[in-house]
């Protein structure tokens with residue numbers, strides 16, 4: 001099967017790291033490709049960044065549908081930007097890394113904490129926990145207080161900050177597992193788990209394995225109801241190419 005990982009930010013090196021992490025976890029016979037929008041934020045650290053990146057996610061799914069042969073998509077940003085819009089555009093399963101991580105974390109612990117990059121995006125994770133029904137499972141949303149691109153530009157310092165915050169969560173929050181709250185942490189999971197001594201759930205890998213499961217079960221995004229294809233209509237200006245999809 002073929003799974004497309006979409007990095008909603010436009011940092012190609014982060015996309016490559018996500019693809020590598022996902023391919024390492026993929027089952028034999030699963031091909032993982034990755035893409036990012038041509039236009040949008042280089043990192044997603046605010047509501048505004050999320051809103052802009054959601055358009056890019058939709059455009060990447062449309063590209064994938066035109067390309068053909070893609071069995072599932074992963075939206076690889078912890079805010080799950082544009083997830084429901086993306087699901088409207090395809091019958092293929094579309095899995096957000098936050099939603100995937102929350103599901104898996106509740107299967108291995110009764111309580112988990114999230115460690116994300118910047119504290120100001122914590123409210124986005126809080127809203128997702130409420131939306132997906134996991135609020136009572138999550139003890140606390142913590143932040144390493146590192147800009148997302150520090151994961152690329154200052155990886156050692158970023159790793160240290162993330163581990164320190166994970167250790168505080170382990171010692172203070174009464175939890176059994178940790179969810180990493182950034183797609184850019186996809187290649188750090190094993191090292192962090194080894195340092196912290198708790199199971200660490202990372203969203204790109206979680207979403208990849210859930211996508212494989214859905215495809216293997218023959219499950220697809222329902223086209224009955226609100227996730228049916230969008231109604232054909234005219235779009236104007238720079239979105240005119242989306243007219244009558």
Ligand SMILES: O=C(O)C[C@H]1NC(=O)NC1=O
Nearest residue numbers: 009043044077078182183
């Ligand atoms: O929401 C966050 O804090 C992290 C989020 N930003 C980004 O560019 N990729 C992410 O996963």
